[in-house]
Amino acid sequence: MSLLELKNVSKIYGDLKALDNVSLHVDQGEWVAIMGPSGSGKSTMMNIIGCMDKPTSGEVLLDGVDISRESSKKLTDIRRDKIGLIFQQFHMVNYLTAVENVMVSQYYHSMPDEKEALEALGRVGLRERARHLPSQLSGGEQQRVCVARALINHPELILADEPTGNLDEANENIVLDLFAQLHKEGTTLIVVTHDPEVADAAQRTIVLEHGKVAREVINENFGK
Amino acid sequence: MTKRRMFLRMITASLLRRRSRMLIALLSIGIGATILAGLVTIYVDVPRQMGAQFRSYGANMLLLPREGAVLNSESLSEALRQIPADQLVGAAPYRYVRLDMTTRQQSFTAAGTDFTQIVKTSPYFSVEGAYPAETRQVLVGKAIADTIGVKPGSTMELTYQPVSGAADKTPEESRVPGARLSGKVEGFGGGMVYVSAVLDDEARLLSVTVDASTQTPEYGGRVPEDEAFLRQFTGKSLPLTLGGGIDALTGATVTSSAVVDALNSATETAAAARPRTMNFTVTGILTTGGEEEGYVFLSLPDMEAMTGTDQLDVAELSVSAGADRLEAYAGAVSENCENVQARLVKRVARSEASVLEKLTALVFLVTLVVLLLTMICVSTTMMAVVSERRREIGLRKALGASDSSIRAEFLGEGLFLGLLGGVMGAVLGFVFAQVVSVNVFGSSITFQPLLLPAAVIVSMAIAAASCLLPIKHAVAIDPAVVLKGE
Secondary structure, X not given: OEEEEEEEEEEEEXXXXXXXXXEEEEEOOOEEEEEOOOOOOHHHHHHHHOOOOOOOEEEEXXXXXXXXXXXXXXXXXXXXXXXXXEOOOOOOOOOOOHHHHHHHHHXXXXXXXXXXXXXXXXXXXXXXXXXXXXXXXXXXXXXXXXXXXXXXXOOOEEEEEOOOOOOOHHXXXXXXXXXXXXXXXXXXXXXXXXXXXXXXXXXXXXXXXXXXXXXXXXXXXOOO | OOHHHHHHHHHHHHHHHOHHHHHXXXXXXXHHHHHHHHHHHHHHHHHHHHHHHHHHHOOOEEEEEOOOOOEOHHHHHHHHOOOOOXXXXXXXXXXXXXXXXXXXXXXXXXXEEOHHHHHHHOOOOEEEEOOOOOOOEEEEEHHHHHHHOOOOOOEEEEEEOOOOOHHHOOHHHHOOOOOEEEEEEEOHHHOEEEEEEXXXXXXXXXXXXEEOOOOOOOOHHHHHHOHHHHHOOOOOOOOOOEOOOEXXXXXXXXXXXXXXXXXXXXXXXXXXXXXXXXXXXXXXXXXXXXXXXXXXXXXXXXXXXXXXXXXXXEEEEEEOOOHHHHHHHHHHHHHHOOOEEEEEOHHHHHHHHHHHHHHXXXXXXXXXXXXXXXXXXXXXXXXXXXXXXXXXXXXXXXXXXXXXXXXXXXXXXXXXXXHHHHHHHHHHHHHHHHHHHHHHHOOOOOOOOOHHXXXXXXXHHHHHHHHHHXXXXXXXXXXXXXXXXX
């Protein structure tokens, strides 16, 4: 059963076709990587899937709901309820501690719960760094806080934009291990990346070029 | 943890952990609130301050005798009871006469007064030397001092020449120590009976002479020669009544009665008026820049000793009250005192009112401008804060923050800043007002307890209003900013 389905989606900025008649689907529980060079339309696709932008034409079904024509207020609700976001720059609120940053996500979603937030930090191995400010954490630690923040509300879809782009190899492996765990628990993962190694960790890789799906690669070695 | 606690935690963390940025916003609100609270305190206190200040410009009320009545220390103190003691700054009585300095062949206007009161009603008087503290001391105006060349410590011999033309004086006024009186009354058969008398040092009759040449020689004509009859008058005080200590001469009742009546109506004659001379020590030279420099000032007891009367011409009052209250006090004096009438020195009272009006208008205007400047300043700062926190706002929206959450968070921060700034403003504003008051008006002010909540509410309102535009910008931020890499 597909969680996400794009049907003939185009996004046009003036003369530029950022996405050109793209169709694809992602099943529930699937781990998909999206690759492509700069300007291939990855970010535009990420914005549309993440309910932060609307396509010029086409349909986007997320969990059976067409999000291509919703108001931005409704999109905010959908994003909050169904999607966990992870960014390349591991954006954190810089004056809040690690645990507070996780709680911000709970705050907008439902109810802040410090105990649960601490458990989430424990899951990413940062239980004892919970009271540190972002400036006191390394890049890898910050990204792990962002993973904890993304999973705290149990989203159906985790959308990661170059999650390992600013990390060293050790931290990259920690983050990929976390993704593998989430995948095992049934969370759907879409990871936008440049890095073939990160793409190889996924079940399937979709390659974008000039706003179109150039090819799809099934990872034969997944899980091995 | 409830949502509200998380909300407060985020807001306080934003203000406390981003100190340097928020300090600027806090400072602008705090300084604005400080100036506002200070100005409002001064605004409230200005009428009182200025009222006291204006009192240094001299009297604003005059007490004068009513027509046919006498103003003296007694009727004056009766009139002063109509004015609340705490608002009466001072009341200086004045009695003006001409005094001669025969040694120099000069003549001056002399004012008898109470020097302890002059200090209060005319604080602008500048005295080289000292005010007289005892009797037989004078304060000399600069113009006179220059003319006759006296300095503090000099002595002056001053002479009071009673006004010629006895008709000007009433019989009562004439009965002063040493006076020579004369009077006439119609006696028996329409003929005039003339009397003249000399008073002793205590204004009692010393000797009485009678001219009864128009009277029947065997009866009334005997009066001038009857020593027993005349001796009755010695040592008596006027007025007299026949039968009340004075017995009529047998067979000359009408003439005797005429003598008594003539004495009662006798006045001081010009020829009999005796000049009185006293020596004075100069204690100080007075500079005022006004006509007072042409006067010699002496104490009321000295003036009374020289002129033989405690009459006053005018009393100058300095009352610390606004024009309306002043009017009411003047009305009360005029209504309740039979001897005294009150007049306002309109020039002073009116300029007081107009200066006060202008001053309050000015303070109001400055308050308005400061209010506006504070709002612009806070608004600009919050605007900078919003653009600095663009990414954070985008992140919050990407994490699912609705527009109203973003609005509530920024408004919450603004109100919290307003609260802190208001408390700071109330405290510092009072200090500011106190400093201004002490330096400008020379008096301290009392803390208005209402100032604290008022300052807090006003600065929270200003902060909230200043945040409206920045919030609009914050809400418009696209959550996708967090995705576009850089």
